[in-house]
Amino acid sequence: MTQSYDVIIIGSGPNGLAAGAYLSRAGQRVLLLEKRFEAGGGLATEQVTLPEYYHNTHAIYKMMVDYAPVYRDFELESRYGVKHIQPEPQVAMPLKDGRCLCIHSDIEKSCQSIARFSKRDAESYREMRHDFARMMRHILAPQTYVPMEGALEMAARAEETELGRALSEYAEKTPQEIVFDLFEDDHVRTLMLYMACHWGLEHDQSGVSYMVPIYLDRMANYRLTAGGSHRVSNALLKCIFEHGGQIRTGAEIRRIVVERGRACGVEMQDGTHLSAEKAVVSTIDLHQTFLAYVGEENLERDFVEGLRTWEWEEWSLCNLHLALAEPPHFAAAESEPEVDRAFIYLMGYESLGDLLDHWGAMREGRLAADVGFNACFPSVHDSFQAPVGRATGLLSQMAPFDLADGGSERWLAHETREEISEQRLALLRQYVPNLSADNVLWTYLTTPADIQNKFANMVRGSYKQGAYQPLQMGYLRPNDECSHYRTPIQGLYLGGASVAPGGMVLFGPGYNCSNAIAEDFGIEKWWQELDYVTAAREEGYI
Amino acid sequence: MGKDERFDIVIVGAGPNGMTTAAYLAKCGLSVCVLEERTECGGACETQEPIPGVRIYPHAMLMYASAAPGFEQLELHKYGFRMEWEPTNPMEAANAGLACTDGWRAISDADKLGWAKIGGMLGQPPFTRELLRATFWCPPHPSDVEVTDENTPYMQVYKKHQPDIWTPELREMTMFDLMDEHLETEPFKTGMAFAAWASGAAGHWEGVAIPAALCVQLLTLPNTGKNSIPRGGLHGYFHAIHRAAVHRGAVIRTSCPVDEILIEDGRAVGVRLRETAAAGGKTIRANKAVIAACDVHQAFLKMVGPKHLDPALIRTIKDISLKNQTLYVSVFHTKKQLTYKERFRELGEARYVGENRQPGLGIYPCDSREIYYENVRDVDGRKGQPTVPPERALWFQTPPQSFDPTDCQASYPRGYISNAFEMAVTSPDYHTEGEDALDRHKDEMDRFMRESYSQMVDGLDDDNLIHHWSATGRDIEFRNTGLIGGTWCGSRHDEDQLWTNRPLPELARYRTPIEGLYHAHQTSGHPGGLCLMAIPYNLMHILIEDGIAEPGKWWYASPYYIPQEGKISARRP
Incomplete structure (x- = not known):
């Protein structure tokens, strides 16, 4: 077996796997290098509480199953048995007074639920869903799977269509302004603002709000992978194996070998030299890629300075995984039985003030006892994930990496962890009274500090490898030299969440990077451009 | 995905035995499909992360397989297997000693x-x-x-x-x-x-x-301590086997439980997957052989079923004792380093091992075989909770895993993770207080474990202890259906179930009464467990005899193997 490959990919998360699968099927000799002991990165399903309880310890809500090219190109469902479940209601926000606001994939059902809070908001929501679905279909989804255009070109192009102009207007506002313009009811605003900012937008920051239509459209399009998220990574790994690709796990690299300005391979910690005849693809974060593995001596000073100003994410997640003796039964289900079968719950925000207080506290590094979270009980929708009659649960809370009192170290203190777990469960019980102490069989907490300890690329708990802010998005992610997946080092490509369109298991960076490599080396593409991308191009949207 | 598929060989179970068999047969040029019930392959060669950033190995931890022909026959070094093979003889160490209640007792020259x-x-x-x-x-x-x-x-x-x-x-x-x-x-x-x-x-x-x-x-011999842990633990070793199999074209399907081994005219012709399988409830047919690399009870009593087997054989299979004692495993996470008590300090720093300097490999207390018998009586005789006092409970501790510099995901920077600490306890199915006794007594048992370990070390007090991770036999069995009762070695390796008697004389050569059906699991074949790559190697002799496998020049048979009369000899000229 040779130590020489066409393409070496560093990291085997969703993007590394996607790039590996596209390129190996294109006949390239591909090697993936993974530092951890399993492939999949955030696509992890682990028995971290009790045996037979499968927990999706990182990625769980899949937002692009209907758009991402990998599902179609590799026939993940028909050939590899990867199935997705789309539970209904999609999102539910139960309130302590017994009411519940529910969003379904069906627009009219959602409007009926919203109308109980505000008739005007229901009308507004209907219109918003139609508009956002069109923006998603014609502009936002297509942009995800092609290289980003520069800001000026993109702005000019947007001016040419009505949909483009509407989207540009949103981009200038803050998420809060968008939500306030659309909705009047306090509860509706709370839910919409949370979902708009769920994945890292700041509620009061303008410039990246083109993502608000994405998240509010996707809010009714989330899916759960049957059997757990890891099945997606397993399927992609099989695609790689089927086409002769290889993976090494537990493989730590020492440096990316750069000779005469060209990346020509990787040197491993144990001294092994692996050569890459065409490309080295890094799907890990910028600092590891350039500062630790390429080395400053191979880079321009300005470029290095730019890397140093890279901002990690403002806040991360504190997740509590639960092994439960029985499925949840919500107090709100007395009036709305369907609540018990919702996919994503939002709890603990009885008013917009509660949500804004939570965000305010995060900025100060405070960890309040009674802040809300989103929750999910996957085994309710997929019986594989827990023993018969029992249930798995996840409480997922936005949380800062550094705590004012004790820094990130405090996340690792046993007392803090116990306290957090107890507080979250106490809040949960206010909405789900049957989950008493007896029914919570085991808990497993992962804090922002744990995320960094587990995944070296998620610095400061940055599960998207860097903040979503105007200077780090679109054509500027990670900077104008690298956002087209090529880098100042010839032969070195970026294909992870640090490059456009970013993280969240979109498979965009891995897919786009594969296209870039195929184009640079004249590799024949066995895959076709997505229909909706072609249509968007023809209609002048992208 | 509904369409049925066809391979030369279908293997049920992707633990070390199933996967090694797949690697051998794929190397012979056969098309091989391996079906695994769980979401991950590896069976007992598993790695877990109870604290993010820290790996532990809940089942297989130690490398027993050093002498296996599989390393060279399957060329595992080409597939990423790495281990320090430095032959060190612990007996040569000047300070070799066994831990007794009054301190270290040196090993004599004799x-x-x-x-x-x-x-x-x-x-x-x-x-x-x-x-x-x-x-x-x-x-x-x-x-x-x-x-x-x-x-x-x-x-x-x-x-x-x-x-x-x-x-x-x-x-x-x-x-x-x-x-x-x-x-x-x-x-x-x-x-x-x-x-x-x-x-x-x-x-x-x-x-x-x-x-x-x-x-x-x-x-x-010849490896010990740190040297006997492959890079990435036993799961890293398994990955190399896995890669050897897929590199030769074996197809591995996870989340695919098998409901039935299909038998037509007395011959195994394939398997039927459960409806909930990731591949759907379809049939996967085997041209040449079905190999049950899952435990002997599941394989015969559930997947083959009584209608294809002689009632007397079913009775004897039911009688196979799958339970030895069970190991109760603990890992301690502490704020400060655990330290040896005064009387164990005499051998100095050498006893602290690993990057995070924790007390190392040991067995305690080794004073006399009376202690051994007292423990055996509790576990194999009385079959209940320990009656020996904590200071006379026998335990052992495996070599350092965490914070090994090659163990690159041990990135957790704080606290101290102990090496795994294990005690032999009654198998759940034989426990006089019921099979869930240990689970009910878990807190009490955890306390007992800490008291026992505290005979030798300081630091397991509530102030210092952050987390005590433990697994009972049932935890282990639930995780790996093939580890019956949590036993690590499959079944008793006593005279009645060893060599030509394992698991029964009529099944000892890995063949079954059903043509085309073979078994390859620690519960069912010589030499049993320990992830030795031995069952697959031994099974190869039989598959060659039956004309199923035709290996290339890389193959060599055991020099002590006796071919069955009338069959093709597995020995190459």
């Missing part, structure tokens, strides 16, 4: 020489590898061949290289008998007997002296 002699190290040249291979990596003789002193593989090896070990009684002895003859100090004998008990063949069982002693030799 102990060192005797143990080295049993292990084949005193031969000219040393014959350790030949001895180990003869004992574990050789298929049982055909049933029409009477097993004698002359043809028992290890007997042949001793006769040739170390005739003074060979005696007419050797095959009847207990390991204690053997040790009394060749070793000197009681603590050393007690420690080794306990290590054998925990490895599957007890020190006091008659007829298994050599297999029991060599189980321990697999660990102590």
